[in-house]
Amino acid sequence: MKIVVDTNIIFSGLLNTDGTIGDMLFNSDGVFEFYSCDYMRYEIEKHWNKLKRVSKLSDEELEESRFKIFAKINFINEALIPEKTWLAAERIAVDIDIDDSDFIALTRHLKGFLWTGDKELYDGLKQKKFKRIYNTRELIDLRIARS
Numbered sequence: 001m002k003i004v005v006d007t008n009i010i011f012s013g014l015l016n017t018d019g020t021i022g023d024m025l026f027n028s029d030g031v032f033e034f035y036s037c038d039y040m041r042y043e044i045e046k047h048w049n050k051l052k053r054v055s056k057l058s059d060e061e062l063e064e065s066r067f068k069i070f071a072k073i074n075f076i077n078e079a080l081i082p083e084k085t086w087l088a089a090e091r092i093a094v095d096i097d098i099d100d101s102d103f104i105a106l107t108r109h110l111k112g113f114l115w116t117g118d119k120e121l122y123d124g125l126k127q128k129k130f131k132r133i134y135n136t137r138e139l140i141d142l143r144i145a146r147s
Contacts, residue, residue, distance in 0.1 A: 002112030081109045096124030
């Protein structure tokens, strides 16, 4: 099953690779394939100092976390997503958070499911009857059911 991971999931995984999200990313082989947008790499760089400050990890420790997590994620170039998919994603995201359009577009493009820890995004998409979304608890339950 294809799972698109958004920014907050990757940030959470980086901050604690031994936590629930780290467990999901590292121990779901054969159940889930994880994907994200290439832009995510830029987001990590942009927030690197904040990640270091919040995590209290050294540069080396945070680099190791990034390396481990990125090895579990297939990054897709957003340019591969058709324009009509982008436009549809923007229409969905416009009154929730337009910055999440890329994750919605990638989810639709891959015919996958979006994994988010962003409650506002999750609730907004559910309210719009977007069925291809899971929060962490739902994804854990799904992994258990599929294992």
